[in-house]
Each structure stands twice: as structure tokens, then as C-alpha cells.
Amino acid sequence: MNDAQMIQTDRTGLLTQEEIRQIDAELAHIPYKSGAAIDALKIVQAHRGWVSDESLQAIASYLEMSAEELEGVATFYNLIYRRPVGEKVILFCDSVSCWICGCDKIKAKVSEKLGIDYGQTTADNHYTLLPVPCLGACDRAPVMMIGDDLVTHLDEEKIDQLFSDNQSGGDQ
Amino acid sequence: MPTIYVDGQQLSVKEGENILEACLNAGIDLPYFCWHPAMGSIGSCRQCAVVQYQNEEDTNGRIVMGCMTPVTEGARFSLSADKGTEFREAVIESLMLNHPHDCPVCAEGGECHLQDMTVMVGHRDRRYKGLKNTYRNQYLGPLISHEMNRCITCYRCERYYSDYAGGTDLSAQASHDHVYFGRHEAGVLESEFSGNLVEVCPTGVFTDKPLLKHYSRKWDLQSAPSICTGCAVGCNIAPGERYGKLKRVHNRFNHEVNGYFLCDRGRFGSGYVNSPLRLDYAGLRKLDGSFQAIHQQAAVDTAAEWIKGKKVAAIGSPRASLEANYLLREWVGKENFAAGFSDREGQVVHQIAAILKTTNALCPSIKQMEAADAILILGEDVTHTAPRVALGLRQAVRNKAHQLAEQAGLPKWQDAAVRNLAQDQRSPMIIVSPLDTRLDDIASELVSLGADDIALFGSAVAQAIAGQPSDNSMANRVAELLKEAERPLIVSGSSLLNNAVVESAAAIASALKDSDRQAMLSYCVPEANSLGVALLTEESESIAGLIARASEIDVLVILENDLQRRISPSQIDQLRSAGAKLIGLDVLENELLSICDLVLPAASYAEAEGTLVSSEGRAQRYYPVFTPAAERMPSWKWLLDLPTACGHSEISKLTHFDQIVEACAASCELFRPLTKVAPDQGFRSHGLKIARKTHRYSGRTAINANLSVHEPQQPIDHESPLTFSMEGINRDQPASLTPFYWSPGWNSNQSLQKFQAEVDGPLRGGSAGQRLLEPQTETFKSTASTTNHFKMQPSQWQLVPIYRVHGSEELSAVTEEISELAGEAFIALGAVVAEKLGVGEGDGVIVSHFGDDQSLEVKILTRVAKNCIGYSAGYAQTLDFRVGSFATLAKDPQWQRRTPQLIATDGGNKRPPNDWQESLHV
Amino acid sequence: MEKVLTRNIGDDLKPTDLAAYEANGGYQGLHKAMKDLSPKDCQDIVSASNLRGRGGAGFPTGMKWSFVPVGDKCTPGHKYLVCNADEMEPGTFKDRLLMECDPHQLIEGMILAAYTIGADLSYIFIRGEYVVAIQRLRDALAECYAKGYLGKNIFGSGFDLEMHVHPSAGRYICGEETALINALEGKRANPRAKPPFPQVSGLWGRPTIVNNVETLCNIPHIIDRGAEWFKSLGRGEDSGTKMFGASGKVKNPGCWELPMGTPIREIFEDYAGGMQEGLQLKGFLPGGGSTDFLVPEHLDLAMDYNVIGKAGSRMGTGTMIILDDQTCPVGMVLNLIRFFAHESCGFCTPCREGLPWTRQVLVNIEEGRGTAEDLGTLAYQVNYIGAIGNTHCALAPGAMEPLQSALKYFRDDFDRHIRGSSCPYHSHSHSGGH
């Protein structure tokens, strides 16, 4: 056997009781443990904001997968964050209807207010800004999500209001 | 046989194959990447596109993937239609968008499938003006180099590594045009079969790292057909040499044995051939113990002087050729010849030979094992004792999936679909072993038992099959599973040095055979020619027996055998003090040779010819890749010269290798086929000898110009139909004579298909090697009895050897990269024992065994039979550990935990950056 | 017109709970089926209704279901019903409405579909961003379990069904039904090769039906009121009603339930209110980001699968994206190609490599660096990536539809970019970043 094989370090201990409870609930209707990979990533991310290497290893070990197998899954999906994100993720829709309705300008405004571009997090760790494919609210374009909240009919004024109390020093 | 039409040409094709296979089989070049003959189709690269027409009237047609389209009666295709050629060119162009222009510095250059296909398709001019994507590479260990920029995303690496070989630490990551193939973190690839990535990858992403240290292009290598000496499986290899150094080992296809794949010991374990420990000259020991180099002739004369009229005995070698062992035995006589096994090893291996000679079960090739529909493994960690067999067993458990696919009307080559259909349903595999094995992940049942109990369990299974179930319900269950199968396979071997285990395996196979199953019985044996030597000697004097009467012997000749690995230090002392002259013949320096009086330098497998008998009972020939340097000679040559100098009447009649083969073949009924293993020296293809060098070989006359400006004469091969030259041919010869694969337009190893009668099928040149063992009539009954149980002392632990692909085999372990992977010797404990001793992974334990104390690092196992502990077998520190004997354990308070070594990195610890954080702008 | 799918959806967009749903005739179809109809009966009704899949391809639902092996032809084990609620097609926003406002309608449809094909496990695969819909569906499921509409032995019929909501981790390709199945299995969502079709070997290798949200929402009504009634709803050749929508710079963007075969002009003018002040209609994608442009001359066509198909486009999801005369068509196509290139799963070569190349060419043109040669390259890419069968799944051909039709209808705009070395539509000199 291989060294790596013999060192069977069980990392599941890094998961919390609550996370394990939620993962187990998913496993109840999935025939293979690895089948809950995406659910487990989402569950852990819901608790921790993002999926660190340690979290990923812990999940992999709980689902009896290798870190590689889980990494392949984690890096495939847009909404699994493998880097830290701020307290709230802004999912900014940049797809076609929002684009027609001028989302580029709004995006520039958001960036200016918060001082961050796509993929970045504000200095106060409040927000991370990410682009997202069409949010399915094209009749209310332009739109974005702040955390779980959908914000519609965006214009520059609205951005000003939304982030008016932002302390992150965007308005340089 | 359906008929299809390709560009109007009528082809009779094989039922159930796909268009790509049909084209290749018809000799039509259709480019491809993601398809692999052993791994089937997924349709990702889109390179094998052809145009399919509805009927004769249809002139438009539509593009389909050759590899995803089954042949159907009357179907019409075109490869030449513009639509298809344009599309195929577009695909290559796409693949080249991000591919670096680094062929001159790429290790794949000159044998690159991507190069070949680019030329074949005719893509030349670059239109894309954007920047190329770049990636960071990972350190993957000492064997494999990683250069992700060259990746064309064909998914072959991941499919081979995970799906085919069962590895878990290489995956496809990220998505769109950022797909990345690598590990979670930089680190050594865990699979014992990682080296095949080098051949599976159609470009230069995964390349042979040891080769890169002193690189040569494929066309500059001199190669010969050869057989791996890493273990007894007998994989066919094509080693390549330049500048007198063995550069690399590539797979040589053998339909029945290794197919397309080798294990890492086989591919990377030949580094010892270039080792500074190689003996160059004969050495005569002086009074002060140092050695004086003498010439070949002087050595022969000295030996002859010692021997003439004196009593000479010899110890043979399970890792030397049949010819060398045969000559040695003929010379000294049967009664003075020890086969070269340790006592218990000899008993077990001879028993295996005896069983295989008479059993009614089939001793299968790997190909046949792959067809097994139920497998029982008794006491072997096959991945480490017969690695390539284990890879075959991984395919065998997929037969369940193939059955389901057949029921669903899915062709077997629809790889992804078949996997999705079957998910993890597998054919049954039951592993009965004392400790974890590397096949545990695919086993349906795991039974942890010590050696004697395995034998009892095996007997119970045999009896249950024969209709007498015992009260062991697991044994009864296993019996049922085996009986439900059509082609059950029993795998056992010599690991545990336990004859009862070996017998019980034979008994199970016989019982199955008696119940009309196509029963197969395969044994793992220790070394490349263990079975050959056992068959040659039937029964023979043991080494210990010879040593016991060493005082009556005047001269003892020891052939390629480091006795330290087989007898105790006290027996070595006995040998030293007995007064007999010792003549040692070997490849590498070792401790034993230092007590010899005369040391003779033997050529390695890469510089000699010989025949080896694999654990399948297949006799196979290897040929010198290059001529031995200095005054090394093949052992058979030394053993021709020595007896001749001593005036041996029979042996002095022989001069050529072919004559030895003939004599050996004539020596017993079983060996008759030896003369058919490969053609004799006189064979010619199209009137020519077979060239070991490619016709593009460069610098033949200048290669040694730094040493001498005189043009050297090419060495002449008097012993075989091969030449040390590019003059000659590499076409239409028997498979046993093919030194490398090349065909016009096909510079990569994929040219193999031009040598095959059909894709993934036998070679045009027939099958290489001769099977010596075919099923006979004997039915075996197990004789295992409960009486020979050891009396177990409390607090004693039974030693179970853990063999390792890297580290346990004598010669390969000398290879730098292998020794790095082997790591330090260890003791492996179950969690319970470890807790009792108060130790954990990485702590030290003192193992006391026959009054000897060894401090060893602890590893923790997941599955351990009662009272068993494992130790790294074949490592210097554990050579004196005796399999199955007892040891006591104590925590080593002095032990210094080794600080984890920092991993050397080639290019940083790269994981693909999370998508959204990459630059999102073009 | 009679509202069917949206009969419980008021202007306030309040969700309908179980009581309200039942009060308005909900679960009648289910009661009826459990009492009087065999799975075979249901299958026949759905087949007879001519319902076509609302997920984009318009495949007849009854026919799809009929491929699921039943009885002796099916090996023992689970069968699955999956609702495709991934809705990530740019410009599409109909399923969100149906799920947020009337979750029970979908659930009832799914129970009936599962009953018909003999599935015992069902999933709603929903995009993760639809947090409200996810919550409302989960609440509705809880109501159903409590009432015995889900679980073991539903209404004493012997029929068992479990239903779960599975929020996606985000990826457009998950909407492709076989990729969706891989995602449900916890894997990378690369599409699978067909055959085998999921109806035979889908989730976990077992027979599986994947249907769009809207498709399934039709089922309760069809079962309850019959195939003939359903057929009579359509104004043209297709049956039933459909969620149509319009986005872009129209006066009144939105989503409306209208009969199949409603003329585009009616949707555009009467419901969407026509273009905003000062803008002219330049073209539109009739059913989401992967359909071909149509132009004003097509306004009088009926929204029927074949009619739109004959005009050179596809009905797709039925939610139109309207292009006005002040918005750059090159920029719009670039925005779409960006999306598709990023959402390519990376499995097959033409899509993985060809879309980024196309994107690069379009960036050059849009930013004023384009050459005449680039137009040739675009045409070449359309031909290479756009044909069904050239790629492993339909993402890439879909991606090429707007581009190919833009080259046809708006060629002049491309030329102006190249000639003028800049984008003639100043307001949109840059497009979104995906």
C-alpha cells in the first residue's frame, strides 16, 4: 500500500454537528455518499461563507471521497466559493437583458461606491462583487442580488442609496 | 459481419465496433484523441468526425463522431468529404489555440500524437490572435513531470488514472477553457500505475521525469524487445538506450499479458542498470580483502584452475534467465545445484509449480483474468506482488457493468454511458488477507485472517463448493458467489510463504472445475523467473542444505543471488568460514559479493538475452538493448565459458545462445516449446535483420567523438535476428522481435495500431511468448489441517510481510527515484495494537524478533487480522524478519519523529484559481 | 382568455398556499387520477393532449414519457422524475414566477407525472439564486407531506413518492438534462452522450424523466380537464397556453400567460406595450439567448413551434429579448457569447475553444479593432460550432444562433464597426463582463 493510503487521517472532525446533521439529511435519499458532494459543499458554505481547503478536505473525508474528486466538483460550479468572500456576496447580473438596460453603468457605479471590481471584497469585508448569469428577472432589469435579496430596477440613484452608509471607503 | 461504405469503398467490419475502430482496422487513418483502445469512447475531442449519409441519394450528409457511432449494415460514410475534412481541421486548430509552440523543448516532441494528428489533418497557419491561457504546474513526485500548458483537454489522463486504474488523486478541475488536470495540492501521485500517464497523454503534459534528466528523443533511442524483470508477471517492455545508458522503458504491447499498460516499478525501476554500483570488471579478492580487477580471460582461467578436478556446487537464481540457470545446473549436476530460493520460498514456489503442472484449472493470462466474473484472492496484496495483474483485476470487476450494458444494448466502448448505467455495481471480488490490500476499494467482501486461517477458510470454501458446507457462513457465501460465476478466478501466491494457503487455492479451483465452471487459478510468485527456475529444478537442494555441507565443497558458484535476502547472518558466517572458494556472478555490488573470492560482472537484462517464465507459465525472450560496457558479460556467457575452460564435455559443444535454448528445451518435456518462444538467430524479415535503431537515428558515427574521432564499428549481434543499427527493418516480424513502434505518419506510441491485427487485438506478428502450462486433469483436495496452529504467546505478534511496488524488489530499489518513493522501513499496526502500545502514525516501535531489536516507524492500518502486524518486506532493515514468525513490540521512547519533508516543487502548489477570481475579461 | 397556469397568480404576486390552491380547484387532477385513472390512462391523456416541452426544445411530453420502461420491461429499482427548474437561459424568467407564486401547481404536476411513469423519487433541480422559490417550494412540500399528498401510499392508492428540492451550485449547463443528472449525482455537470437516453438510463443509471417547470405545471389541468380541452386552448397548431414574456427596452416588460399561437405582434404591442419612447424595434430573440434573431417583418408570425422554426428561429422558452435601434447588436451578441463561453462545461473541443475565440473576435470588432477578415472568421465559427452534432451537446449550437442571425440581419452594423474602427452606438461601447 501507498504511504498516502496508509496515512488515513480522518478530517471529518472539522465539520460541526449541525453541518453533519444537514449532510446526513441529504444522504438519506442518495444511494452513494459521493452523491451528496454538491449538497455538502453548499451546506458547509452556508455556514462558513466559503469552502476553504480544510473544509473541502473535511467534506471529502466525510463523504469518503478524495480531495481531488471533490475539488473537481467544487471548482466546476459558479456558486461554490473556494476563496474567502465578504459577509454578503453581490451577484451582479450582466446578462443580455440587463445589459440592454444599461447594467454596465450600474456596475461601474457599484464598483466606484464599493471600491471593488468583480472577484474582489471590500476592505471592511462587507461585500464581495461577482458577476452572475441572467437572474431570471429580466422584466425588472437591471437587477442584482445582495446576499439573498433580489434588488431590481437598478439605477445609479438606487446604488447610491443602497451603499450610502458603506464604510468601506469606496468613494475615493 | 456488417458491410459499410467509406468513401465508396466497401468494408466488412466487426459487429459492434465503432466507425473509428472500423477505419483504423481497415488501415484508414482517421485522427482521434480522446478515444483510447483500452478505455473506449466519450466523444469529447470531436477529432474523429466523419460524414454520415442517410442513403445513396443523400449527398449532404451530417457530421458524426467516428468513435461514438456504431457500425450498422449498409451505413455510408465519408472521410474525404469537405465538410468532414474542414471540421477536423477546425478541431485541430482549436486545440492549438492555447497550445504552446514549444515542441523543440518538449519531451513529447518526435513521438507526439498531437504533432502527428496536426500533420495528418494538414493544419498549418495560425489565425487566432489572442493570448494563450497559461497554467501553473504541480510537483507530482519523482516519476512524472507536469506541464499543463500543453494540455488539449482530451480527458484521457483523468479517465485512465481514475476510471481505469482506480486512482483518486488526479482529477479534472475547473471548467470551460480553464479545465485543469491535477491534484488537490502538489504531491506525489499515489497510484502505482501513474507512469502510464506518460503514454496515455497524447501531448507533453505528463512526461517521464527521470528521462528528462538526460533526455533523448525517441528517434535517437536504440531499443529492443524485452521483458520486465520487476516481478513475475512478465510484462513486455521496450527499453531505450543512448550513450550507453538505459534512458527509459516504454510499454510493449502484448495482447495477452500487459496490453497497453505497465506498473511504475516496471517503467521506472530500471535505473539500477545505470547505477554506479554496477560491476565493470571481474575482481579477485586479495588477502587484505580488497579486490583486484582482472580481465575476463584471467578470471575464467583463475576459476578453471580452482575448479578443475574439484568438487563444485552452485546456487541458481530466480531472477536470472532460464538459460543461465540451466547451464549452471548442467555444469555442477542436479545434486550439487540449489535453485536459489530460501527454504520456505522454495517449498511454496515448488508447490505452486507442481500444482500448475497438473491442475485441471486454467492458469490464466491477464487478458483471461480480465474476463473473470467472480474473483477470490487468498493472502495476496496483488497490487504489490503482481502489480499489472491487479490492474487487470480492476477491469475484471467491471464485467458486471458490461453485462448490464449488453442487456441494455449498449456497446462496451460507450465508456461513460456504461459507467453511468452500472454506477458502482461490480462483479464479486472477495479478498481474504491478513492486512489491508490496495484492491480493498473494489472488493465486495473483505475477510481479515492470518495465514493459517486463510488456508482453513480456503478449504472450507472448496468443500462448500463440492457440496459440503461448513459452519463458516462466510465461506459458504463465498462458495455460492463463485459457483454463480461462469469464469471464477482464484488468485493466491507465495507472499505468506504458506503451503496450505497455496493448496487451498488449488482445491477451490479444482472444486469449481469439477462443478463445470471455467475455473482459473493464478499464483503470484516473487521474482521474474521464480516459476521458470522452479519448473526447471522440480525439487532441489536448498541453500541451507548446500551450506550445511559447504565443508565438502571446494568451489561454490553463486548466480545473481544476494543470499543476504534469503539466509540468516549466521548462515552467511557459516558459508564464509567453510573454506570453499566462492565465485559470485551478479549485476550490482552487494554485501554477499564482498565475501566472494572471485566476482564476475554480469550484464543486466538490458544488455543480455534470455528467457523468463512468468507466473502465467509463459516463456518469453528478452534481447540486449545495447552491448554490455567494460567487461560485463551475460551470465549465460560466463556460464558457457567457465565450464568450457574446465573441460565440461557437453557444455563445451555449445557456443551460441540458440544452442543453449535448444539444449534446455530438450532437457524436459515441459520445456519443448522454448525453441518457439522467438525465432532463432537466422530469422530475416524481407531478407533483413530487425533494426534496433530508428531510421532517423542521429549521430551514430559521432556519438563518441568526444572520446575518439575514429568512427566506431557497430557492434554485431551474433545471437539474434536484431541488429545494433538503423540498417534493417521493423516490419512484418513476429511480435517477439518488435523493438519499438513506428509507422509513417505515426511517430507516437499510437503507431502500435499499425502493428495490431485489430484495434486492442493481437499483434499481426502473433502473440509473443509460449505458454508452457495448460490445464491438465488433476483435481486438488486441500490438506490444510487445524493441527499445525502456532501456539500464540500473549503479547506476541505474527509478522506479515507488506510488499511494496517501490522498495521491496531488490534491483529496482537501487533506482534513485524508486528508493525515494520507497521511504524508510516501517512496521504497520492496527489501531487497537497501536493504542495499546501508546503509539501513533510516525512514532517508533522496537520490534524484537529472534533476539534482534529493530526500531521502526509506525504506520496504522485499517484492516488487520487478529494478532497480525505488517512490516515492509525486502527493505534492508527488515531482511531478517521471517514471514509468519512472532515478534514482541514496545514503544521506542528514543524515537525521533521525522519532520515531514518539505515537498520540492517544480512550479508552485497550483490549484486552478476559482473561476470568478480569474480575470473575467478577455 | 382563460387563465390556466396563472389562475392563482394575482398582481400582488403573493404565493398560494395549500388551502388557497385547493380552494381554487387544486389537487383535483391528483384526486381524479388516484381514484379513477391508471398510469396508462394518464399517459394516454398526456399523449393525446399534444403537450410539448416548455424547456426550449418543444419535445412532445407524452412521447418522452412513453420511452420509460414499465412493467416487465423495467428491471426492479427506482425510477426518477426530475423537474428542471434551472432557468439560466438569458432573458428567461417564466419558471421563477410559476414557482414563487404557485408552488403547489408544480408539485401536483410532478406527482401526476411520477405516477404516470412509475417514479418513486423526484427532485426539483432549481438554480441556487432562486432563494424565494426554494423556500416556497420547501414550505409547500412540507404541507403536502403533512396532508399525505407525498410519502407512502398516497391516498391509499399504493403509490409512494418522495420529493426533494435540490438547489444547484450554479452553472448554465446544468439545465441540459443529462448534465443536470450528473449534477444531481454530485458530479461535474458535463452532459452525457445520448443514447442511452435518460428515460432508460438516467439518474443513478435508472429510468429518469426530466421536464421543465412549465411543462409540469400543465399536467394537473390536462388530467383534470382532458386532452381535448387542452388542445382547444391553442390559437394555432400547438396545444395549450404558454408563458410568454418580453424584456429589453419595451414600455412594459413582463411575462404573461397567453394561448399558444398568439401572434408576436400582440405580445409585443398589446402586452409589452411596444418600444419605449424614441426607440424603434430592431430585432428580437423570440425565446431566450440561444435563439436566432427575428426582425420586425416577423411580427405577425404566430408563436407556434413550427411557425417560428420555419422563420429560421426557435420558440425556445417563449420569453423574447427585444433589441432596440440604439443598442449595438454586436455588443449584444458579444454579451451572449461571453456568457456561453464562460458557461461552456469544457468537455468538447469546438465549444470549449471555439467560443472564447469567437468572443475574442467580437471584442476586437466591438472595440474598433476588427478587420474584414474577422467577419470571415465569425462565419467560419458559426459553421464549425453551430451545427447540431458537431458538439457534444446543444449548448454550443444554441450559442451560435444569435451570432449567425445577427450576421444575416445586422451585417451592416458589423461593417460599420470595422469601417469606423469604433462602435457606432456610443452608449454601449462596452458590454458586460461575463
Ligand SMILES: Cc1cc2nc3c(=O)[nH]c(=O)nc-3n(C[C@H](O)[C@H](O)[C@H](O)COP(=O)(O)O)c2cc1C
Ligand atoms: C445548454 C442547455 C441549457 C438548458 N437549460 C434548461 C433550463 O434551464 N430549463 C429547462 O427546463 N430546460 C433547459 N434545457 C433543456 C433541457 O435539456 C431539456 O430539454 C428540458 O428540460 C426538457 O424539458 P421539457 O421536455 O419539459 O421541455 C437546456 C438545454 C441545453 C442544451
Ligand code: SF4
Ligand atoms: S457543447 Fe459545450 S457545454 Fe456542451 S458538452 Fe460541449 S463543451 Fe460542454
Ligand code: FES
Ligand atoms: S476520438 Fe472520437 S471524439 Fe475524441
